[in-house]
Amino acid sequence: MGLPTLEFSDSFLDSPDFRERLKCHEIELERTNKFIKELIKDGNTLITALKNLSAAVQKFSQSLQEFQFECIGDAETDDEVNIAQSFKEFSQLLNTVEEERRRLIQNADDVLITPLEKFRKEQIGAAKEGKKKFDKETEKYYSTLERHLNLSSKKKESYLQEADTQIDKERQLFYDASLEYVFKIQEVQEKKKFEFVEPLLAFLQGLFTFYHEGYELAHELEPYKQQLQFNLQNTRNNFVSTKQEVEKLMKRIRSADQDYKPPGQWTMEGFLYIQEKRPLGCTWTRHYCTYDKGGKTFTMSNTENKSAGKQVLKSCIRRKTDSIDKRFCFDVEVAERHGVMTLQALSESNRRLWLEAMDGKEPVRNSACFSLKYSLCSGCRLARLFLVFVSQEKKDNNTRTEIFITGINTMGLYRIGGVNSKVQKLMTTECFFSDDQNYRVCAVHALVHKLPEKNKEMLELLIKHLVTVSTQSQFNLMTVSNLGVIFGPTLMRSQEETVAAMMNIKFQNIVVEILIENFDKVSLCLAMYSCEAEHSHELSFPQGAHFSNVYPSVEPGWLQATYEGKTGLIPENYVVFL
Structure with missing residues (x-):
């Protein structure tokens, strides 16, 4: 099981599960950092201690043999598998050279030590700085939030507005630090696959060519080196295309409203403050709460990740401001608990989201007025939209024919994307990770012929054109791999725009490569x-x-x-x- 994907939308929720997944990345990053430091130390020993060369190479080789790559996601491409396996291949080559006891190291500092130091200082160092900023903003935000939520609603309106503005600024600083840290830590995990391996490949090439036996081994290594360089370039290309998509997603998430509700398994989730009565008063404790509208199940987990279990919601009512010395409150009643629980949301807009999810009601005095106002507003908006649509339709008979007669029953009339679960299933199906290339071609062949006839004809025209383009790659540099990077995300884009979906772009590229390389067979x-x-x-x-x-x-x-x-x-x- 690889490292869990970190979604940008989780930065807004900041759930305990998100913190646990973030911790997995931090542990892996520290492990990588320690390994790089050890690898650099071993390399320097190899350069300066020729008399201990044999022992140094053996330790260095053993380090490579034991290290395991951890990639984001549950599946790996052939390129990633070969890259991960490369350390073991390098270890075997070093053991072969060690048997001959002849070593010579030249320019090792430039090709090995410097790039690794650069990666550790610039990449891992930047991630650590991001963690410091994230931790600082986390502590600052939550401490400020608690003070803010403890403000009495009887304070002057101007004072409260100023306090709201201040907490919004602190919240945005916290979100920015979280988003940047999530982006950077995953970027380092991805970049290590090629920036980590390339210095080692260059070092080994230089080491072998200075001895006759080493030169012979390097000669035998050539096909594998070419394949590995091809794997590295493919991985780098996939990284670049994925990074661009992820950056766009991060910017869209950053520009979204602070109470943006990301897609997830729960109808609503986030932190709420629960009023707990005590003999000498009451306290407010922060819990992470979830609500499933389908089953009307409500759960609460405190900061120690202790869950109170699932509870069935019976009612939800907004708390009137003059009835409690707290802002943003609402009352819920559950079947498993006697009495009413008073909850405090993080803001007024956050409270509205909870009330909407739980089918919350207004206090009795204002409920009828609110419902009527809402119905009228909704009705007006719907009527205006309908009038605009109908008036446009009357101007264009072709539109009426196509939309109202021919396509009115077509699913996804205006928009239909790839269902994420089906795309994920296709990307992780066994046929894409079998060693048998013929099996992959046959599987893609079968999928192509399941397409509607018009879609199949269009795909055939496109792939035929891409085959023509790839035959001139010595001039246009549009290799099959490059074409896969360009058209993979276009042809097989997932409906959900998440980091996890974008990490699977590399598999979409592979499918397009298979279509181009085997155009004559996929028929x-x-x-x-x-x-x-x-x-x-x-x-x-x-x-x-x-x-x-x-x-x-x-x-x-x-x-x-x-x-x-x-x-x-x-x-x-x-x-x-x-």
């Missing part, structure tokens, strides 16, 4: 000979038959395919891909 399958089925799970077909949805079968020598609406097995040596 119909043709029968070279006729065949008569001998069993019910086999297909009968004439010579020249065309098959779709072709997959490798678990039975050797057979394929699973669809012909004339029936799916079954066909002999592999009877057919060819068009």
